[in-house]
Amino acid sequence: MSTTHDVLFRTLADPTRREIFEQLCREGEQTVGALTAHAGISQPAVSKHLGVLKTAGLVRDRQEGRQTHYSAQLGALSPLIDWTRQMAGFWENRFNRLEDLLKRMDQ
Amino acid sequence: MSTTHDVLFRTLADPTRREIFEQLCREGEQTVGALTAHAGISQPAVSKHLGVLKTAGLVRDRQEGRQTHYSAQLGALSPLIDWTRQMAGFWENRFNRLEDLLKRMDQ
DNA sequence: TCGATATATAACCAGCTGGCTATGGATGAG
DNA sequence: CTCATCCATAGCCAGCTGGTTATATATCGA
Numbered sequence: 001m002s003t004t005h006d007v008l009f010r011t012l013a014d015p016t017r018r019e020i021f022e023q024l025c026r027e028g029e030q031t032v033g034a035l036t037a038h039a040g041i042s043q044p045a046v047s048k049h050l051g052v053l054k055t056a057g058l059v060r061d062r063q064e065g066r067q068t069h070y071s072a073q074l075g076a077l078s079p080l081i082d083w084t085r086q087m088a089g090f091w092e093n094r095f096n097r098l099e100d101l102l103k104r105m106d107q
Numbered sequence: 108m109s110t111t112h113d114v115l116f117r118t119l120a121d122p123t124r125r126e127i128f129e130q131l132c133r134e135g136e137q138t139v140g141a142l143t144a145h146a147g148i149s150q151p152a153v154s155k156h157l158g159v160l161k162t163a164g165l166v167r168d169r170q171e172g173r174q175t176h177y178s179a180q181l182g183a184l185s186p187l188i189d190w191t192r193q194m195a196g197f198w199e200n201r202f203n204r205l206e207d208l209l210k211r212m213d214q
Numbered sequence: 215t216c217g218a219t220a221t222a223t224a225a226c227c228a229g230c231t232g233g234c235t236a237t238g239g240a241t242g243a244g
Numbered sequence: 245c246t247c248a249t250c251c252a253t254a255g256c257c258a259g260c261t262g263g264t265t266a267t268a269t270a271t272c273g274a
Contacts, residue, residue: 006122013120014232015113025197032251045233047252066241066250074198077191084184090132091181121262139221152263154222173220173271 004079011056012080016041017049021058024072031067111186118163119187123148124156128165131179138174 012018020035032050036043050070053059057076062069119125127142143153157177160166164183169176 003122005125006120009116009120009125013113013116015110016232018112018116022194022197025194026201028201033249041232042234043251044235044253048232051252068251072194072198074195077194080187081191084188087129087132087179087184088181090129091179094133094135123262140219148262149264150221151223151265155262158222173269175221 005083007056008058008076008080011052011058014049016045017052020046020049021053021072024059024070025074029062029069029071031069033067035070112190114163115165115183115187118159118165121156123152124160127153127156128160128179131166131177132181136169136176136178138176140174142177 012021016039020039023035023038024030032043032046035050036046039046039049050059050061053070054061058073059070060073062071119128123146127146130142130145131137139150139153139157142157143150146153146156157166157168160177161168165180166177167180169178
């Protein structure tokens, strides 16, 4: 079983793939050709990365003639943001429990 | 060259490793033995994961007799939070530029 | 001192992954 | 119609990675 967090983290873990995603965030919708020009790797490699990004929900594709335009789906990042918040939350809860303990010890 | 983002994403991409980190966030400082009991893998495997987490700055270790206590370093997550904010920022900037363009076209 | 316990390290291995080239299929240009 | 272009897919391979067992090291208890 592969969770949403798994897919997101694994997808963004590769520098090349993250670079492509950042490019789409910065410049908006781009064709595969344009992305390949920046990436410094072969077109098939770029297509494979785009496939992974699409599976993760991080990009959307739009066909137009023989070109495919890809764009970033920023909303797909929210599980990641939620996760960091949750980690911070755990930390605070432990801190509060410690505070309570100290209060009880104080009485 | 390996950036901070690279290290963070790659470190958190592994489910087992992320689980260990979450455990430390939830329960606070833990010995290697305690972590191994939860992880469902061998002690050396856990030690290796802890090594990776430590290299990424995500955990701290404290020696006490023959035990090693590990704890989460929440602050190490900030580059990750910054990155997501930056991506959102790129998106907004493009939106603003589009707005400006439409304004100019309107005149 | 001697055995048990806690952790780290070494050595090894199977499987995944990210790159490549080759090729197919669809669309545009002439 | 024919050829070029754009992209996706297939097949291949080297290298990384996450697991294992075996072992070293250090501390604790008796």
